[in-house]
């Protein structure tokens with residue numbers, strides 16, 4: 001068996017973490033928004049631009065061949081990472097948002113008709129709500145929403161009752177970014193498939209926390225972003241089953257996605273290129289491949305246990321603060337904690353924590369319906385990665401207590 005790295009050594013791999021913010025050592029707890037990048041990823045992207053930058057799939061020259069090979073190797077790494085059947089089922093996009101929009105615009109426009117229903121949930125990120133609303137405007141489809149409980153879990157009874165002959169797609173987050181809830185997507189997928197309904201999973205908050213196997217899940221589409229996976233920004237993935245991708249029309253038109261073009265008729269390229277119009281973000285894709293190498297140099301069990309330990313520690317410590325309420329108390333949770341302290345607006349809390357060098361996210365986290373459900377303007381959100389420590393959490397809790405005493 002390969003030698004795995006130790007999580008306790010992870011922190012030194014992330015150069016950005018070693019800095020002062022507002023005169024204090026940085027405590028970075030905004031990982032659900034974006035992860036910091038290890039040296040290996042930064043060096044890989046630099047290497048693309050310093051050693052073999054060249055447009056891919058186009059040139060006959062050496063640099064173009066090297067770059068193309070590295071880009072396609074990254075695709076295969078991603079295929080293996082999520083255990084997709086074929087590398088051509090991996091479409092490079094700008095991120096989760098673009099992946100969901102791609103499905104809404106191609107699958108949605110081609111296969112959904114007026115009166116068809118798309119099931120989403122109350123805990124979705126806006127990027128898995130708005131594309132379906134835009135499709136509703138174009139096609140007259142209807143949106144059905146699975147409500148969440150006080151704990152922030154999906155009401156599965158309602159989900160099952162929403163499935164009907166009119167349901168054309170279920171589009172659901174694997175993990176909620178605002179509450180941390182890990183959704184029972186296996187149950188969702190098999191219930192939908194029992195009625196021949198395809199399922200799209202928004203995996204933006206999942207792929208870096210635990211292994212995802214799209215073959216075992218049997219989902220039809222799975223979307224995620226590179227930057228939340230310790231990889232570069234501006235690159236992401238749409239996994240789609242070959243049977244759907246082959247039937248779906250292209251979305252954006254341009255170079256690379258065509259086989260031949262005349263003014264009378266254009267024929268389209270094969271998968272995956274049919275969906276990758278224009279020069280792709282190959283440096284980002286190659287960097288994402290390296291981020292996957294980095295993440296998988298740890299054992300998943302170690303990552304899961306480590307993040308769970310941080311989550312439990314932070315939950316216990318934060319709950320000991322008088323007047324603090326945690327939003328999102330699902331039994332199955334990832335390392336995200338949303339909270340509010342009585343009488344303190346989340347924005348004020350965020351700004352004051354920043355003065356102490358502590359980076360958290362505040363607001364609605366692009367999940368406004370979640371905030372509406374709880375009748376709050378937003379939350380303070382701390383989210384953990386493999387380079388965080390219990391000391392980071394101690395500093396957060398000390399900060400919260402101090403701010404509370406000022407208020």
Ligand code: C6P
Nearest residue numbers: 032033095096097125127177204225366
């Ligand atoms: N959530 C957060 O702070 P993009 O921006 O395309 O990489 O990812 C969008 C997205 C989609 N789904 C979920 C569940 C997400 O969490 C996100 C991004 C960040 O929570 C930025 S808003």
